[in-house]
Amino acid sequence: MRFSFLPLVSIFLLAGGCAQLPQSSLAGDPEWVEIPEPPPQRTNGAIFQPEAGYRPLFEDYRPRMSGDLLTVVFNEQVSASKSAEVNSDREGGATFTADTVPIGLEELAEYGLELSGSNNFEGGGGAEARNTFTGTLTVTVMEVLPNRNLRVRGEKQIRINQGTEFIRFSGIVDPREIDGANSVLSTQVAEARIEYVGDGYINEAQNMGWLQRLLLNLSPF
Incomplete structure (x- = not known):
């Protein structure tokens, strides 16, 4: 009687592929804002050239158009307990x-x-849980909603040795909550999505092995 190892190997390979299922980004996929190019500058010798991207000197520089930048100040402190x-x-x-x-x-x-x-x-x-997240991140205005609110999204990547840290943020900002330093608190952002993840061998060491995960799913206890 001949025994084929092919089905057994296929099961182990399938279990290994399902051990670490990819997770979708909480803040959504990266987006890009298409800003139209300004018309060619006229060479008429004048100093004032509105075609070159003129903005008034005393204009409020708080973001109000797609492509503008905004700094988000993270001050998330969440505490919950239950007994x-x-x-x-x-x-x-x-x-x-x-x-x-x-x-x-x-x-x-x-x-x-x-x-x-x-x-x-x-x-x-x-049960008790405590979470604290502080820092800053500059985001881009992706869309101006009909009520003048701003849909923003931003991402920062930091590579340390053999690992990369990703900080992603998205949400809806009321322009009236933006202060004079062109920043807004994360606690004042609606539909906020904050994501702080990483990859590399340090992150892999925190995941359960595929064989252990398979045995845990098959165990009746």
């Missing part, structure tokens, strides 16, 4: 004694019936 406790007690009892019995069964009157029982249950649980 629960349950106590339950129950007791019961029953007694039976025969006062009158038929003739010939008088001896049964000496035997009585007595039942008792009790039930006790105690349970408790608790």
Whole structure:
């Protein structure tokens, strides 16, 4: 009887490929804003050339058009806790004694019936989570919504030795929340998506191996 190792190898390769499933980006895929090129500058010898991208000297430089930049200040501090406790007690009892019995069964009157029982249950649980994220990231205005709100997105990549850290952010900003330093707090951004992930051997060391993941999924316990 010949035994083929091909099906077994195929199962292990399939399990290895499914061990670390790729996760989609929380902030969405990278986007680019297409800014139309200005018309060619006229060589008329004048200093004032509006075709070269004129902006008034005393104009408010807060972002209001697609392609403008905005600095997001991260100050995320989230804390949550939950606790629960349950106590339950129950007791019961029953007694039976025969006062009158038929003739010939008088001896049964000496035997009585007595039942008792009790039930006790105690349970408790608790959970606590704390997250802190601080820093800054400059994002780009991707779209100006009909109500003048700004849809922004930004990304920063930092390579350290053999690993790369990715910081991504997206959300909707109300222009009235932008301060004079052209920045806005992340807590004032609607639909905020903050992502801080990395790749490399350090990140791979934090993932479960494919064989261990396979055994964990097949284990009935």
